[in-house]
Amino acid sequence: MKRMSWFNTVSITLGFVFLYLPMVILVVYSFNASKLVTVWAGFSTKWYVELMGNEAFLDAAWVTVKVAVLSSTLATVLGTMAAYVLVRAGRFHGRTLFSGMIYAPLVMPEVITGLSLLLLFIGIGLDRGIFTIILAHTTFAMCYVSVVVSSRLVSFDRALEEAALDLGCTQFQAFRLVTLPIIAPAVISGWLLAFTLSLDDLVIASFTAGPSATTLPIKIFSAVRLGVSPEINALSTIMIGIVTVGVISASLISKRASLRQQAEEQAAVRT
């Protein structure tokens, strides 16, 4: 491999510093023994221990995880179905409108999505709480899932489904036994994407959360307004960890597995 020129080296370094310096500082200070955020007083994990005793944070964390798991699962089911219809149903009446409407929330400002959901929930008299957050997150995560899954379905060989039908499967069996296992990597990475999106969403959650349920990002945000504490640093570090693992595994799964599967699929047809 060619050695990088000094210019490239400098730009990469600058870029990464720009991106990751704030987070590194946060992570480092979460292990600070001092209560003062700006003064380093030696390594300690006491803030993590203290965090474990903080009921409010633990409650919020539990709500966040529940919301993330349930909403990403729902979003994956709905998003996969939408992607399947879009790619497979061919040209049906209103197809362009349907696909446009599925992808619109991708570019919609979150504030607007949040506000309109809030209005809807008030309108139908739904009490705000964990249930409304789940619904809201499902709504906005679903289009991400559908983008990921439909890009995989486009390259999926339709003859495989026909072969399954030919061998006696119903439409649903063909989907479950042939299509789904083959597109599984895309579905899983769609789920992980939805999970991480839900985990760190603040805007939509603050519109749709109620007094009975608060998510971690909301909790952190309101706590920080009273001053940054090392406890919050510790909490944020944990969240960074979870999100990083989620994003990295999502991209690894989708890259590796779908590349391999696509190669297998291509190799399995006549050359």
Next chain:
Amino acid sequence: MAQNVFAPWDDPTETPLIQFKGVTKRFGDFVAIDNLTQDIYAREFFALLGPSGCGKTTMMRMLAGFEAPSEGQILIAGTDMAHVPPNLRAVNMMFQSYALFPHLSVWDNIAFGLKRERHTKDAVSARVEEMLKLTRLEKFAKRKPHQISGGQRQRVALARSLAKAPKLLLLDEPLGALDKKLRQDTQFELMDIQEKTGTTFVIVTHDQEEAMTVASRVAVMDEGRIMQVSTPAQIYEAPNSVYVADFIGDVNIIEGTASPSVNGYEVRWAEGHAPLVAKASQVLREGQRISLAIRPEKVSISAEKPENSVNAIEGKIIDIAYLGNLSTYHVEVAGGIMVKAQTANTRRLSRRELTWEDKVWLNWTDTAAVVLEQ
């Protein structure tokens, strides 16, 4: 097959298994199948032959239920298939692209269709083993489709479609990727399977020798239409058009004008040359333009002018193709027409070798040529 003649298509009391009734299939403006009417009978081995893009796969896909005819009707066993989905048809298809399930092993691919029916585990595995044995894939049962060779994949696809022992089996170029030996073995296996199970086969092939070997009838297609349907021998010996004659096997075409004579017709084909003599099954007008189709193996070649031959024309050898058991001579005759003559190489060395640039005589009998109207 010759001993007890199998010819349900000649029997008016026989009802066909498959009936195409005025079927047209359009893709947008493009007509892929053009008003096709054709019967196929139970226990037939019906071969579809034709150039790429003539609609063979489309016909198969309509039978399997993946495409609906734009017009007309398809009946299987007397039932209109219009609203019967693929999974409820007693039809299995071997796809041209194989369409093997990439996430399943060879074993599971073959078992896939069987598992959809109510069989015991043992029955399924017995049947799969049987299929593996038939297609000689026992060693590869645990592999995934991408871990085996192209010919092996083709055999998996074949085994998978055979496994359910369907009433009607559609094979889209089933043996193309196999070597000659294995292809012949498999052809005989197919014929054997058909004997045993009474399955009806519709098979697409690009290999006319294969069609000749296995088929009860051959249909030659062109641009969405069936040009001729006949037994292999009929289609070879009595093609009904230049297109069919040319498509099936090698053929020499000589154009000319016919005039009735004492025995058959005289065909004037080149200025200043004696007319050719041919028998025709049809009645021709005086001066009608016709084509003579003569198979190369029916043309004899000799250095001297043959005595008392009705059709003898002179020419010059341009090329010789040596095919081991046969040699084909390409001879240029009057008017720049090329005529091929084929002889069996029975002697290791001919007494007198014919070679390039030699002046030779070609001759054939008055029944050797088929008269085709234009």
